[in-house]
Amino acid sequence: MKGSRQQEIISRHSLLWLLITNVVILLPLYDKLTPWSMAICGICLVWRYGIFMGRVAKPPRLLVTTLALASALTLALVTSKIGLLNGLINLLILGYSLKYIEMRDRRDVRIVVIVGYILIAITLLGQQSIYFSVLLTFIATINTCVLVSLYREDVKLNETARIGFSLIIQSLPLAALLFLVFPRLPPLWMMPQLKTEQTGISDEVSFGEIGRLTRSAALAFRVKFDGAPPRNHQLYWRALVLEDYDGQTWRQHDSIKMLESNHLAPRSRSDPKGPSLEYSVIAERSNQHWLFGLDVAFSDTADIVQLPDYRLYSPKSLTQKFQYRVKSIPSMPMDMTLTEHVRNINLQLPDQNNPRTHTLAKEFEARYPKPVNRLNAMMNYFTSQPYFYTLTPPPVGPQQIDDFLLENKAGFCVHYASALTFMARASGIPARMVTGYQGGEWNKQAQYLSIYQYMAHAWVEVWLEGRGWIRLDPTSMIAPERILEGFDAYFQGGDSYFMDSPFSALKLRNYPFLNELRQTFSSIDFYWSVWILGFDSSKQEQVLHQLLGKITREKIAFFMLSSLALIILVIAYSAGLLHFSRGKDKISSAYLKVCKLLDKKGVPRRFDQGPMDFCLTVESQLPVIAGDFSQLTQYYIALKYRTLTPSGRKSTTKLFIRLSRQLTLKLIKL
Numbered sequence: 001m002k003g004s005r006q007q008e009i010i011s012r013h014s015l016l017w018l019l020i021t022n023v024v025i026l027l028p029l030y031d032k033l034t035p036w037s038m039a040i041c042g043i044c045l046v047w048r049y050g051i052f053m054g055r056v057a058k059p060p061r062l063l064v065t066t067l068a069l070a071s072a073l074t075l076a077l078v079t080s081k082i083g084l085l086n087g088l089i090n091l092l093i094l095g096y097s098l099k100y101i102e103m104r105d106r107r108d109v110r111i112v113v114i115v116g117y118i119l120i121a122i123t124l125l126g127q128q129s130i131y132f133s134v135l136l137t138f139i140a141t142i143n144t145c146v147l148v149s150l151y152r153e154d155v156k157l158n159e160t161a162r163i164g165f166s167l168i169i170q171s172l173p174l175a176a177l178l179f180l181v182f183p184r185l186p187p188l189w190m191m192p193q194l195k196t197e198q199t200g201i202s203d204e205v206s207f208g209e210i211g212r213l214t215r216s217a218a219l220a221f222r223v224k225f226d227g228a229p230p231r232n233h234q235l236y237w238r239a240l241v242l243e244d245y246d247g248q249t250w251r252q253h254d255s256i257k258m259l260e261s262n263h264l265a266p267r268s269r270s271d272p273k274g275p276s277l278e279y280s281v282i283a284e285r286s287n288q289h290w291l292f293g294l295d296v297a298f299s300d301t302a303d304i305v306q307l308p309d310y311r312l313y314s315p316k317s318l319t320q321k322f323q324y325r326v327k328s329i330p331s332m333p334m335d336m337t338l339t340e341h342v343r344n345i346n347l348q349l350p351d352q353n354n355p356r357t358h359t360l361a362k363e364f365e366a367r368y369p370k371p372v373n374r375l376n377a378m379m380n381y382f383t384s385q386p387y388f389y390t391l392t393p394p395p396v397g398p399q400q401i402d403d404f405l406l407e408n409k410a411g412f413c414v415h416y417a418s419a420l421t422f423m424a425r426a427s428g429i430p431a432r433m434v435t436g437y438q439g440g441e442w443n444k445q446a447q448y449l450s451i452y453q454y455m456a457h458a459w460v461e462v463w464l465e466g467r468g469w470i471r472l473d474p475t476s477m478i479a480p481e482r483i484l485e486g487f488d489a490y491f492q493g494g495d496s497y498f499m500d501s502p503f504s505a506l507k508l509r510n511y512p513f514l515n516e517l518r519q520t521f522s523s524i525d526f527y528w529s530v531w532i533l534g535f536d537s538s539k540q541e542q543v544l545h546q547l548l549g550k551i552t553r554e555k556i557a558f559f560m561l562s563s564l565a566l567i568i569l570v571i572a573y574s575a576g577l578l579h580f581s582r583g584k585d586k587i588s589s590a591y592l593k594v595c596k597l598l599d600k601k602g603v604p605r606r607f608d609q610g611p612m613d614f615c616l617t618v619e620s621q622l623p624v625i626a627g628d629f630s631q632l633t634q635y636y637i638a639l640k641y642r643t644l645t646p647s648g649r650k651s652t653t654k655l656f657i658r659l660s661r662q663l664t665l666k667l668i669k670l
Contacts, residue, residue, distance in 0.1 A: 010109060014149040015052050017160065018109065021146050022048070022100055024139045025116050028123045028132075029093060034082060036074050037090045040067065044097040051101070064102045068094070089122060106150050116143045126285075128320060130528035131521075141168045173567045179535070180543065181560055200286040201239050201435050201456055206249045207393075207400060207414055214391055214412075214491075216453035217501035220437060221283040221292055222526060224448040230277065230294070232439050233483050234330070236459065236471060237292040237451060239436035241309040243345050247353040248400065250418065250433050253345055260289065260305070260313055272298045277328045282529045286318045292436060292451075294328040301325050310334050310469075323534035333468035334461075338430065346430035346463065354401040354422060361426035371429050371464055375472065378423055382416065382477040385409060389416075389479035391496055416474035417458040430463040434471075439486040446523035452506075454497035455487050587639050587653070590660040594632065597667040598622070611637055625666055632659050 010018075026033075026041055033041065050056035071094045079087035096115045103109055120140050124133070145164035152160060200220055201213065221237075223229075242250035281292060291304065291312035298306060301324035305313040314322065335342075349358075364381075368374035386409055393411040396403035404411050405419045417433050424431035438457035440449035459473040476483045482490040498504060505521075508514040531539075541551065548555045595605050595614075603621045605614045615633040619626040635656035638644065644652060 010103065010106060011149065011153045012052070013153050013157075013160070014106075014109060014146060015048075016157070017142070017146045017149045018100070018103075018112070019045075019049060019052060021113075021116060021139075021142045022097075024142055025119050026093065026097075028127070028136070028139070029089070029119065032086055032089050032126075033093065034075070034078060034090055036078075037071070037094055040071055040094055041097045044101045047101045058104065059101055061102065064098050068098050071098075092119065092122075109146065109150060113143055113146050116146075126320070128533055130525050130532075133528075137168065141165050144168060170571050173570070174564075177560065177563050177567070180540070181556060200288055200453060201290070201437075203240055203242075203290075204249050204251050205240075205242055205414060205433070205435055205458065207396065207404075207411070207418070213456035214454045214487075214496045215500040217497040217504035217506050218453045219284050220286075220451045220453050220455070221281055222448055222450050222529070223279050223281050223440065224446075224526075224530070225277065225279040227277075229440075229442070229449060230330075232486050233476075235294065235437075235439050235449075236434075236457075236473075237294060237437040238297070238311055238434055239290045239292055240434070241311060241461070242433045242435065245348075245350065245418075245422070245433075247350040247398070255345075256307060256309060259307060272296070272327055272329050272332065274329045274331045277330065278326070279328075280323060280325055280530070280534075282526070282534070283318055283322045283324075285320050289314050289317055291322075291324065293326045294330070296329045296332040296334060298327045298329075299324055300327075321529055321533050323529065335463065336466070336468045338463055343430050343463075346432050347425050347428070349422065349425050354399050356399075356402045357405050357419065357422055358426045360405070361423040364423065365427035371462075374427055375424065375429065375462060378420060379472065379474060379477055382474050387416075387478050389475065389482070389490070391491065413458045413475045416478060417460050420460045420472060420474045424460070424462050432461050432469075434459055434461050438483065441486075443519050443522060443526070445519055446526050448526055450522065452497065587636065587656065590657060591632070591636050594629075594660055594663050594667070597664060601667060601670060622670075624670070625663060628659060628663050628666070632656065632663060635659065 022045060030038070047056060047059065051058060072091065075087050075090055075094075082090070092115070096112065096119060099108065099112055099115070103112065117140065120136055120143065124136055141161075141164050144167055145160050148160050148163045148167070152163065155163070229235075240252065241256070243253040243256075244251040277294060283291060291299075291314055293299070293312050296310050297312055299312050303315060304324060305315060307313055312324075312326070364374050364377055368377050388410040389412060390410050391412055393404070393415060394408045396408065401419050401422050404415045421431045421433050435456070435458045437451045437455045438459075439455050440451045442449055457475070459471060459475070461469045461471055463469050473483060479490050487496075498507065505518050508518045544551050544556070548559060591611075598618060599605065601622065603618055605617075609617070611633050615630055618629045622629075635652055638652055639649065639656060
């Protein structure tokens with residue numbers, strides 16, 4: 001019993017690997033830790049380091065139990081703020097850290113390693129880019145090295161790392177096979193949503209909202225067109241339609257919010273007709289529900305709701321990257337007829353609000369009775385006055401549109417869109433504000449567009465008899481370069497999106513070679529998103545059809561069994577459990593090849609002649625190669641009959657092979 005207990009003692013070699021793996025597993029989860037959890041994890045790490053250095057003893061079980069109960073109680077109190085799933089993750093991390101300091105034998109180490117794998121999987125749920133996946137594979141390798149160190153205490157640190165890495169590499173073919181053929185099943189349970197910060201466009205927009213996004217260089221989404229992409233001035237990515245205005249903030253109307261919350265699609269929405277643009281969108285994680293599309297957008301992707309304001313909506317918040325297909329019909333009108341209810345919504349203005357702008361709108365209505373002429377005059381008004389497009393406009397008071405339109409005359413897209421929408425409504429034309437993104441950065445290598453948060457934009461849609469909703473963008477009147485060539489043609493990154501992202505890779509745009517490298521890495525991540533993260537049941541069926549032809553259960557079963565058999569054979573061979581008979585070694589083969597050439601030159605080797613005896617014969621009959629063959633014979637005898645160090649054998653083998661090739665050429669030329 002005592003000897004068995006002695007074998008269960010954790011070696012110093014394993015303790016070192018445990019220190020490394022504890023740090024690398026918890027670091028990627030820092031954003032999910034509460035301050036209390038982070039403090040407990042730090043204490044556990046320092047304590048374990050003290051144990052490793054022999055400075056402190058293992059903590060008593062009573063102390064560990066007390067810390068565990070206190071941690072659970074604290075998490076129970078804050079779970080309502082951080083969310084149920086975040087609370088459970090913190091609880092698992094605390095259990096991992098507390099078990100880490102009270103380990104006493106190898107059984108405890110195995111438990112810590114298993115929990116470590118679970119934490120790595122949890123981390124992967126939140127971050128799935130190719131670079132983060134490679135990082136997590138590296139972390140899984142380190143976690144595997146802990147297991148290796150339990151059973152191979154005699155090997156060095158680098159040898160343990162090599163074994164752990166080879167085990168992970170051997171598991172990849174099986175993972176790839178399961179990824180390829182395993183059915184894409186829907187989840188059997190509903191995972192509670194993480195309470196994390198929402199990014200991107202909000203469903204409430206005030207004068208400062210879009211300006212906040214222009215300080216961010218974060219990626220919003222990427223788009224791959226089936227054909228040639230539209231020009232920059234045609235890239236208006238609709239995300240939200242805002243119809244309610246209280247004098248300070250634009251919001252979605254309650255009727256749309258009800259449809260969103262009930263996940264209802266309108267019955268009256270027309271089928272797509274006319275020339276179309278077809279493309280795939282990969283939306284980044286935003287913890288929001290709205291999706292992005294051009295003009296009148298339709299999608300056949302499952303679980304996407306098509307709303308009556310011609311937007312696309314996801315019932316589930318985007319907690320990770322989401323890929324979907326879109327068909328847009330630029331020429332298709334939106335709502336050729338308008339119900340009285342919708343008309344009233346888009347004509348409504350708050351009472352006693354912005355009276356000067358209201359008066360100006362009435363003047364336009366009196367001078368231009370026809371709505372089209374009136375709207376043209378309103379758009380031209382922005383060019384006839386000294387308006388200025390800026391990301392840092394002066395502050396406004398309670399009558400914000402009056403202050404902007406008639407006093408400050410400086411603002412960015414939200415200011416101009418708000419003013420035009422207000423004037424159109426005040427003059428009797430139904431109007432609404434639309435927010436989304438405008439433009440995109442073209443990646444030449446992978447042929448796709450990247451749309452960043454700083455490209456957030458606001459514009460106006462007005463309803464005209466016989467034409468439906470049409471887009472008007474007053475920004476194009478003040479800063480046409482912003483629309484025609486993109487955000488970067490008008491603003492400098494240092495004045496906007498680099499302010500909150502000082503280390504963004506977009507700074508490399510100024511250096512051609514580094515920018516090319518940046519786009520290469522972006523292309524790799526794009527293809528990863530398309531083929532790995534976007535590998536759904538339809539793509540799975542396409543790949544299997546290319547491999548197997550007509551897909552049947554029998555073919556899939558045979559493919560899986562044969563692939564598994566091949567994988568098992570490779571693993572067994574690499575583990576030394578399977579051996580194949582080999583032919584002559586390369587040393588003997590090279591020596592015999594030279595002997596055969598000598599036989600053709602009239603110097604045969606008798607069966608009773610050893611290497612030294614034959615060397616003397618060659619020296620007497622072919623003195624022109626005597627020196628080289630003598631050296632070759634010495635190398636041959638050393639490699640076949642002497643005990644050499646690994647480094648000595650390696651260097652001697654190289655010299656022997658090189659000399660045998662030189663002799664072969666000489667004999668051929670003789």
